[in-house]
Amino acid sequence: MTYSVKEIFYTLQGEGLRAGRPAVFCRFAGCNLWSGREIDRSRAVCQFCDTDFVGTNGTLGGKYLTAEALAERVSSLWPVAQEHRYVVLTGGEPLMQVDETLIASLHDQGFEIAVETNGTILAPAGIDWICVSPKAGADWVQRSGHELKLVYPQPGLLPDAISDSDFQYYLLQPMDGPMQKQNTRSAIAYCQANTKWRLSVQTHKILEIR
Numbered sequence: 001m002t003y004s005v006k007e008i009f010y011t012l013q014g015e016g017l018r019a020g021r022p023a024v025f026c027r028f029a030g031c032n033l034w035s036g037r038e039i040d041r042s043r044a045v046c047q048f049c050d051t052d053f054v055g056t057n058g059t060l061g062g063k064y065l066t067a068e069a070l071a072e073r074v075s076s077l078w079p080v081a082q083e084h085r086y087v088v089l090t091g092g093e094p095l096m097q098v099d100e101t102l103i104a105s106l107h108d109q110g111f112e113i114a115v116e117t118n119g120t121i122l123a124p125a126g127i128d129w130i131c132v133s134p135k136a137g138a139d140w141v142q143r144s145g146h147e148l149k150l151v152y153p154q155p156g157l158l159p160d161a162i163s164d165s166d167f168q169y170y171l172l173q174p175m176d177g178p179m180q181k182q183n184t185r186s187a188i189a190y191c192q193a194n195t196k197w198r199l200s201v202q203t204h205k206i207l208e209i210r
């Protein structure tokens, strides 16, 4: 299996329950809900994406011919002699490419493995932390995991309708874009009125890290 990777970088998890945790991010190229081209955005299933996942031209991007080679590259970014190795597989839609062979290779390198997924593809066995962020209008098949991180608001996908699925934590992440301030206000109000839900702030954008 060849893996198409946009970029690999070492940063802090910016979002969700584990915000602040040092992590290597491996961003896979391609998504099943948008081509990534601006001309296609208004016709895409997912129209609010904040990420460039097209091609393999980012930092340490490329075609990795084996799971071992990719896992070794991820490992090379971890600081020497430091524990708590943590990798976040994202994209694009990582589950178009992530398989059990890659999971095994990353575990062999000592990593705890997290995934950020839109929930349209079932996760392979062995992932340690599954974050699902479902999208209005898309099939939602991965309905269990560790955190459900709903971008808010999405007309057609209300938090009330999904607050009884099989996740440990429920988070609302204000939709970034022209309405970001208002979206944050209404997400805060929703969490305060519906206390199963927590706010997820995209801290990396405030901190100006990747």
Ligand SMILES: C[S@@+](CC[C@H](N)C(=O)[O-])C[C@H]1O[C@@H](n2cnc3c(N)ncnc32)[C@H](O)[C@@H]1O
Pocket: 031, 048, 049, 050, 051, 090, 091, 092, 093, 094, 116, 117, 118, 119, 132, 133, 149, 151, 173, 174, 175, 176, 177
């Ligand atoms: C770029 S996506 C990649 C992973 C996967 N395709 C997904 O959608 O979960 C990473 C995270 O960013 C979130 N996201 C994307 N665009 C956003 C935006 N404009 N505002 C807030 N969160 C956004 C997604 O919902 C997801 O939780």
Ligand SMILES: Nc1nc2[nH]cc(C(=O)O)c2c(=O)[nH]1
Pocket: 011, 012, 013, 014, 015, 025, 051, 090, 091, 116, 204, 209, 210
């Ligand atoms: N720091 C940082 N945290 C993140 N959490 C989720 C991200 C993503 O794009 O999947 C992301 C990202 O791109 N950077």
Ligand code: SF4
Pocket: 031, 032, 033, 034, 046, 047, 048, 049, 050, 051, 053, 091, 092, 093, 118, 135
């Ligand atoms: S599903 Fe994820 S990567 Fe794909 S367009 Fe939407 S937010 Fe972006």
Ligand SMILES: [Mg+2]
Pocket: 050, 051
């Ligand atoms: Mg991002």
